[in-house]
Amino acid sequence: MDRLVFTRCAKVGSESFMELMEHLEIINNYRVDKVGTHKKSKRQLEPQGQADLAGYIYNSDEGSVYVEHVPWIDFNAYNLPKPIFINLVRDPVERMISWYYYVRNSYRNAIYYRRNPLAPLKPTAWFKKSYNECVRSGDPECQYIPMSVRDAVPNFKRQTIFFCGHDPDCLPFDSPLALQMAKRRVEKEYAVVGTWEETNITLTVLEHYIPRYFSRAQIIFHMYQKSLTNRNRNNRKPQVDDDVRAMLASLSSRALNNTRHSKLEVVFFNRGAKVGSEALMQLTQTMAPFNNMTVVTKGPLEINSRTRAPREQMIQAIWVNDLDPGTLYIEHCNWLNFRRYQLKMPIYINLVRDPVERMVSWYYYVRSSYRNAIFFRKNPNATIKAESWYKKNYNDCVRSGDPECQYLPGSVKETEGNYKRQSLFFCGHNRECLPFDSHRAIQLAKINVERDYAVVGTWEETNITLAVLEAYIPRFFKGARQIFESSVLPSCAFVNFFGSLEYKPTKPLTSQLGRITVMNLNNTRFARLEVMVFNRPTRVESEEMLPLFRHLAAMNDINVVLNGPIRTMNRTRTEHEQLVEIDWTSEMEKGSIYMAHSNWLDFNGFGYKKPIYASLVRDPVDRMVADYYKRRSWTKRMIYRKMYPGRIEKPEKWYKQSFNQCVRSGDPECRYIQYSIKDYIDDFKRQSLYFCGNNPDCLPFNSPHAIQMAKQRVEKEYSVVGTWEERNITLTVFEKYIPKYFNHARFLYKLHSQSIRNRNRNNRKPHIDRDVREMVRRNFTNEYEFYYFCKQRLYKQYIALQLENNLK
Numbered sequence: 001m002d003r004l005v006f007t008r009c010a011k012v013g014s015e016s017f018m019e020l021m022e023h024l025e026i027i028n029n030y031r032v033d034k035v036g037t038h039k040k041s042k043r044q045l046e047p048q049g050q051a052d053l054a055g056y057i058y059n060s061d062e063g064s065v066y067v068e069h070v071p072w073i074d075f076n077a078y079n080l081p082k083p084i085f086i087n088l089v090r091d092p093v094e095r096m097i098s099w100y101y102y103v104r105n106s107y108r109n110a111i112y113y114r115r116n117p118l119a120p121l122k123p124t125a126w127f128k129k130s131y132n133e134c135v136r137s138g139d140p141e142c143q144y145i146p147m148s149v150r151d152a153v154p155n156f157k158r159q160t161i162f163f164c165g166h167d168p169d170c171l172p173f174d175s176p177l178a179l180q181m182a183k184r185r186v187e188k189e190y191a192v193v194g195t196w197e198e199t200n201i202t203l204t205v206l207e208h209y210i211p212r213y214f215s216r217a218q219i220i221f222h223m224y225q226k227s228l229t230n231r232n233r234n235n236r237k238p239q240v241d242d243d244v245r246a247m248l249a250s251l252s253s254r255a256l257n258n259t260r261h262s263k264l265e266v267v268f269f270n271r272g273a274k275v276g277s278e279a280l281m282q283l284t285q286t287m288a289p290f291n292n293m294t295v296v297t298k299g300p301l302e303i304n305s306r307t308r309a310p311r312e313q314m315i316q317a318i319w320v321n322d323l324d325p326g327t328l329y330i331e332h333c334n335w336l337n338f339r340r341y342q343l344k345m346p347i348y349i350n351l352v353r354d355p356v357e358r359m360v361s362w363y364y365y366v367r368s369s370y371r372n373a374i375f376f377r378k379n380p381n382a383t384i385k386a387e388s389w390y391k392k393n394y395n396d397c398v399r400s401g402d403p404e405c406q407y408l409p410g411s412v413k414e415t416e417g418n419y420k421r422q423s424l425f426f427c428g429h430n431r432e433c434l435p436f437d438s439h440r441a442i443q444l445a446k447i448n449v450e451r452d453y454a455v456v457g458t459w460e461e462t463n464i465t466l467a468v469l470e471a472y473i474p475r476f477f478k479g480a481r482q483i484f485e486s487s488v489l490p491s492c493a494f495v496n497f498f499g500s501l502e503y504k505p506t507k508p509l510t511s512q513l514g515r516i517t518v519m520n521l522n523n524t525r526f527a528r529l530e531v532m533v534f535n536r537p538t539r540v541e542s543e544e545m546l547p548l549f550r551h552l553a554a555m556n557d558i559n560v561v562l563n564g565p566i567r568t569m570n571r572t573r574t575e576h577e578q579l580v581e582i583d584w585t586s587e588m589e590k591g592s593i594y595m596a597h598s599n600w601l602d603f604n605g606f607g608y609k610k611p612i613y614a615s616l617v618r619d620p621v622d623r624m625v626a627d628y629y630k631r632r633s634w635t636k637r638m639i640y641r642k643m644y645p646g647r648i649e650k651p652e653k654w655y656k657q658s659f660n661q662c663v664r665s666g667d668p669e670c671r672y673i674q675y676s677i678k679d680y681i682d683d684f685k686r687q688s689l690y691f692c693g694n695n696p697d698c699l700p701f702n703s704p705h706a707i708q709m710a711k712q713r714v715e716k717e718y719s720v721v722g723t724w725e726e727r728n729i730t731l732t733v734f735e736k737y738i739p740k741y742f743n744h745a746r747f748l749y750k751l752h753s754q755s756i757r758n759r760n761r762n763n764r765k766p767h768i769d770r771d772v773r774e775m776v777r778r779n780f781t782n783e784y785e786f787y788y789f790c791k792q793r794l795y796k797q798y799i800a801l802q803l804e805n806n807l808k
């Protein structure tokens with residue numbers, strides 16, 4: 001088809017390019033159709049909108065050029081011949097800076113307020129705020145959250161979407177899946193994708209690859225160069241600081257992950273003093289058997305000194321290189337330059353801590369009885385400090401000017417060995433690293449962190465640190481958060497014959513257990529509506545709850561409601577549907593249980609009282625297996641025939657195919673693509689979606705962002721999230737945390753256990769091979785994180801009952 005479609009990205013210099021094409025249309029005998037430039041731009045078009053636009057371009061005159069801010073359209077999908085696609089790209093950070101100041105320029109705002117005289121005027125501070133301030137302050141306008149779908153402001157940050165197209169999977173920001181789809185389109189569909197940053201190269205390529213439209217483009221460009229001005233150019237573009245630029249350019253997990261540069265399967269944790277490293281060391285020792293690794297805490301050198309001689313450094317570096325793969329080496333020592341000895345680089349990690357807190361901690365640590373007992377046992381003839389030294393507090397030490405508590409900038413020699421130079425552990429053994437609080441030493445340390453360390457965390461942000469370690473160094477830290485959070489369980493709990501968890505303390509309770517109380521873990525007290533919403537996910541064996549609820553209804557004088565005002569089972573509800581369901585739920589009589597396959601609803605956000613929320617979860621792979629065979633069950637088949645008489649059924653081969661075969665053959669039905677939004681079939685694989693809610697950011701499959709939102713909802717909004725895999729624990733927690741509805745739940749379940757069975761049970765469930773299970777599981781990493789989080793919270797609620805002797 002002799003049509004050229006310029007699906008121009010926003011803020012790539014396309015205005016100048018359009019002016020050039022207007023000069024070329026007379027010379028090359030074509031017409032530029034700019035109808036699309038006068039329309040309000042949408043991120044994506046509905047299928048009908050795509051069909052209409054494709055038809056409009058097809059019906060235009062031959063030799064037409066259509067220009068619009070619109071993503072790529074698949075003409076083949078509408079049985080139309082394919083036009084010639086072109087586009088421009090630009091450095092992503094430069095685009096964002098350009099957009100930021102473009103929306104603030106006087107020309108653009110004059111046009112906007114002339115068209116919309118009643119629109120609210122932005123405050124003066126908004127117009128004057130610089131991009132540096134916007135980024136550093138964490139303003140939502142300048143936050144670019146990976147995998148986000150909904151935007152705080154419409155800023156066209158997704159350059160890839162113009163190439164990826166209108167598929168829902170193209171929407172998550174900075175999505176690897178969207179990126180791969182966009183690259184495929186460029187490779188197969190686009191004649192030329194240039195950049196105005198390389199004007200001459202771009203025009204040369206266009207001229208030679210699409211001569212029908214771009215013949216003599218370079219000559220015309222140089223002839224009219226001075227008049228080819230970008231009408232969207234914004235002359236107000238203040239300097240953007242390098243650190244701000246770097247913050248934006250480096251915001252990708254790949255760019256930030258130095259693990260990939262390591263050539264040695266050894267983690268080197270050269271731990272700083274008094275940074276909480278003992279806790280992390282203990283955690284790694286607990287994790288060792290789970291991750292098949294060895295933890296080594298003693299190196300080849302006996303003495304800990306501030307710096308080491310070159311020979312000592314070489315001995316230690318060679319020793320590290322000789323460690324077995326899968327070893328985690330932990331020791332107080334400085335960064336080593338393995339490149340200097342032409343040795344393989346290990347995976348470096350470390351922790352940091354507030355510098356003043358380190359000094360306070362060190363001050364009282366050297367006075368502790370435990371530390372001194374060890375010291376004098378090893379050195380029985382050492383001189384003992386005066387009693388006043390042991391009793392002196394840190395306030396007195398600093399105020400009195402005691403040399404022990406003086407920290408002189410630039411000093412090298414110490415009156416006391418206090419490890420005050422936290423940066424020294426990262427700077428290394430260079431003499432320039434020794435002067436205290438030296439600018440040069442700090443810069444050297446920062447360079448080493450940026451270049452060589454996979455992760456530098458802080459125990460002040462334990463969850464974030466463990467999450468990053470787990471994601472960036474999975475070989476050694478897989479399951480770190482789960483093990484850390486449940487570290488009280490292995491040594492003090494066992495599962496009895498009936499499957500209930502019993503707490504048996506083997507040592508005095510730690511301060512960590514002090515936080516595990518029924519009061520802290522019970523969200524029922526925050527509900528303001530005496531109605532319980534049980535928003536059950538699919539395939540979590542919730543059908544067994546239905547007959548139990550009916551028995552509980554008679555016992556506890558409650559009312560069970562199964563059918564709500566919205567009968568369709570869509571993945572998410574529209575805002576109107578959410579409001580209808582919330583309003584309907586709020587009007588239910590007190591003591592009602594509303595049970596439905598629906599996502600969490602934000603009652604407070606719509607101005608309504610919050611109900612009691614409860615739900616169930618299940619192992620994600622087991623859910624998928626159950627769903628797979630449920631769709632093939634005879635019950636489902638009979639229902640389909642009754643509902644759609646005469647409609648063609650699936651072939652017999654489809655019904656007989658096993659889950660093992662489906663996964664191994666790469667059948668789209670059994671492919672679980674990371675970050676995808678569009679599904680090949682409605683398999684409700686996103687268990688987290690039921691808890692995340694109806695926000696578009698909840699839709700990308702296995703998205704860390706969606707999982708975090710779901711976890712926040714569970715933590716703050718749900719009274720109980722149980723699992724039928726731990727039936728006794730779940731019923732106990734339900735009974736104790738929501739007694740109004742679940743009083744006598746365990747008794748009634750045991751009494752009617754023969755009649756309470758899952759009506760959705762599918763007896764055809766062949767064995768799933770281990771390799772198949774692992775293949776599927778690898779695609780559900782974040783979904784598993786959510787599942788384990790819910791189970792861990794359930795266990796905590798149960799333990800809290802045991803600690804308070806409240807299990808009867």
